Amino acid sequence: MKSSLISIIIPSFNEESNIEMIYKALSKEFHDLNYDYEIFFVNDGSTDSTLNEIKKIVLTSSKVKYVSFTRNFGKEVAILAGFQHVKGDAVIVMDADLQHPCTLIKDFIAGFEEGYHQVIAKRNRKGDGWIRSCFSSLYYCIVNKIVDVELKDGIGDFRLLSRKAVDALLMLNEGNRFSKGLFSWIGLDQKIIYYDNVARQNGKTKWSFPKLLNYGIDGVISFNNRPLRICFYTGIFTLILSFIFIFTELSLILRNGITQPGYFTTISAFLFFGGVQLFCLGVIGEYIGRIYYETKKRPHYLIQETNINDGKSDEANQ
Ligand code: UDP
Ligand code: MG
Numbered sequence: 327m328k329s330s331l332i333s334i335i336i337p338s339f340n341e342e343s344n345i346e347m348i349y350k351a352l353s354k355e356f357h358d359l360n361y362d363y364e365i366f367f368v369n370d371g372s373t374d375s376t377l378n379e380i381k382k383i384v385l386t387s388s389k390v391k392y393v394s395f396t397r398n399f400g401k402e403v404a405i406l407a408g409f410q411h412v413k414g415d416a417v418i419v420m421d422a423d424l425q426h427p428c429t430l431i432k433d434f435i436a437g438f439e440e441g442y443h444q445v446i447a448k449r450n451r452k453g454d455g456w457i458r459s460c461f462s463s464l465y466y467c468i469v470n471k472i473v474d475v476e477l478k479d480g481i482g483d484f485r486l487l488s489r490k491a492v493d494a495l496l497m498l499n500e501g502n503r504f505s506k507g508l509f510s511w512i513g514l515d516q517k518i519i520y521y522d523n524v525a526r527q528n529g530k531t532k533w534s535f536p537k538l539l540n541y542g543i544d545g546v547i548s549f550n551n552r553p554l555r556i557c558f559y560t561g562i563f564t565l566i567l568s569f570i571f572i573f574t575e576l577s578l579i580l581r582n583g584i585t586q587p588g589y590f591t592t593i594s595a596f597l598f599f600g601g602v603q604l605f606c607l608g609v610i611g612e613y614i615g616r617i618y619y620e621t622k623k624r625p626h627y628l629i630q631e632t633n634i635n636d637g638k639s640d641e642a643n644q
Contacts, residue, residue, distance in 0.1 A: 333414030
């Protein structure tokens with residue numbers, strides 16, 4: 327019986343020092359496994375010699391495929407490009423920086439053989455900065471109260487997906503992609519595997535605080551319109567408060583006359599309502615911004631070069 331083909335998607339942005347290492351680690355891992363595999367690098371507009379490193383490996387191994395974008399389109403889009411091009415019966419998504427241990431692959435495949443459509447790696451936060459850990463825990467706590475899909479702390483993109491799961495993901499064609507949410511949205515039978523957090527081997531993380539914040543906002547906004555609703559209720563609540571305030575103040579003035587100039591109350595009310603209005607406008611703006619991007623129907627990415635020829639590579643891919 328022909329064994330399943332396993333595809334490994336590796337989004338890579340300025341990972342020159344990691345490409346060869348991850349390739350070797352994967353080759354070693356698959357050496358002991360009785361599975362055919364392909365390694366699919368997505369060079370996400372790297373400005374270092376990541377592409378050259380990939381090409382060097384391509385010369386030595388027919389199992390390595392790649393697409394290289396015209397610029398940096400972001401990890402989420404790089405993963406999508408992988409899904410659109412790989413052929414595997416099961417697809418593994420992992421980072422280039424060796425933070426995702428290759429040794430978990432055999433557990434992934436075991437889960438796949440058991441019939442799970444998503445085998446998900448969950449890490450603890452060992453070695454993470456405490457500020458980032460605190461923010462993450464707080465974020466997941468709040469976000470799960472707001473969004474419809476379930477997002478778990480420590481669960482990222484590192485996982486195995488069956489062909490059925492990948493095909494389901496390919497049906498979700500939104501431009502603004504929040505993979506964690508999309509993975510959760512498709513559902514299907516899931517198994518979780520636990521592992522210890524690993525520090526990055528070489529290079530720097532691509533996540534700055536503003537990038538993380540934007541990613542966090544994407545997570546909330548992409549999955550429902552509840553923030554708009556909250557915004558609406560906040561508006562009504564503050565309106566009622568202001569009516570009560572005006573009514574009591576007015577009756578006091580009618581009874582006692584103006585006792586003191588209302589400097590403090592005026593300024594605090596002004597600030598409060600100004601803040602509420604700006605907050606609400608911001609939330610509405612987030613949604614309108616997304617509608618704006620989606621209506622453009624731009625391709626998700628553009629490919630500069632690739633070593634695959636499956637007919638999809640030239641069309642900028644929808
Ligand atoms: N990455 C990418 N495009 C980007 C940012 C990151 O393809 O714009 C890749 C990066 O090369 C790595 C993975 O996404 O393979 C995870 O990035 P990183 O290690 O910086 O994130 P962290 O592990 O710190 O969350
Ligand atoms: Mg990393």
